Amino acid sequence: MYTKITRSGGRQYLQLVEGYRNEEGKVRHRVVANLGRLEDLNPAKLDPLINGLNRAIGRSDNTAFPVEIESSKAYGNVFALHELWKDLGLDRALGRAMRSGRRKIEADALVRAMVFNRLCDPMSKLGCLRWLDTVAMPEMPAKVEHHHLLRAMDALMDNVDRVEAELARQIRPLVDRDLTVVFYDLTTVRIHGEGEVDDDIRAYGMNKETGGIARQFVLGVVQTAEGLPLMHTVHPGNVAETKTLQAMLATVLKRFPIERVILVADRGLLSLDNIDALTSLAEQGGRTLEFILAVPARRYSDLVETFRDMAFDETGLAEDRFAGHRLIVAHDP
Structure with a gap:
């Protein structure tokens, strides 16, 4: 009926x-x-x-009648990110850099999921697993477990140079032709715990957060004037900042079409000791290294004789030579 x-x-x-x-x-x-x-x-x-x-x-x-309410999976944010990911060519870049016939996990898809999680709802690896249960992530493996995410991170580290080179190639069209301004800075990340591993980069050094000695590693970031990140560097916790600059500049010059190199730095990042090495590095591409360096001396006392004979104008400015370089001093009474 x-x-x-x-x-x-x-x-x-x-x-x-x-x-x-x-x-x-x-x-x-x-x-x-x-x-x-x-x-x-x-x-x-x-x-x-x-x-x-x-x-x-x-x-x-x-x-x-009993009513059962089942939550639906979120789709809007991950769909938009997925389309951007493809439009920027990041899927192709990761696929080329992490291609392996021996690996039985879809590492590039898992890395993409962890990136989207950082953008939508930042969590740990276990938190990312819980988050994946609440979203309709496109093109994901049928089953994702904690060890899959860890193995994807291992695969990313094993191919980090190739990954960053491929990503640099993809974002080149977003960078202005001359790459006129690049920012590079370092910070320290404290580590809790006493465990050690082979080739451990966690070391005791001066921590920028506390101003004292702490177990840490050093993280460097390179970005454009518009805030577009170009690359990052990771160093042992006891590294001198000046020692990181040469490797960073060599990588940036190799990956991006830079025509003019002007380094602006304080004494912590740029010293007279490494200016010669940086100059020869810049000259390899027919460029000339230009730099603005604050306090180019190990101690202020090194500048006493130079300061003694300086003639300041009415604005408090004076110019002289120090260690073969142009020295400009702004005096504030």
């Missing part, structure tokens, strides 16, 4: 209809009951009939 809505004289009626076969085996139907005008029917009139039918077959009343 089933319900049927019929029309007569401009009105609609609800009928209970039974289907059957006649003696010739043909399908026919007949009206079992007329339930009334459709516009006059409401739950108060129909629920008793529905409940009676439910009771006849051992079901609960219509008004007592």
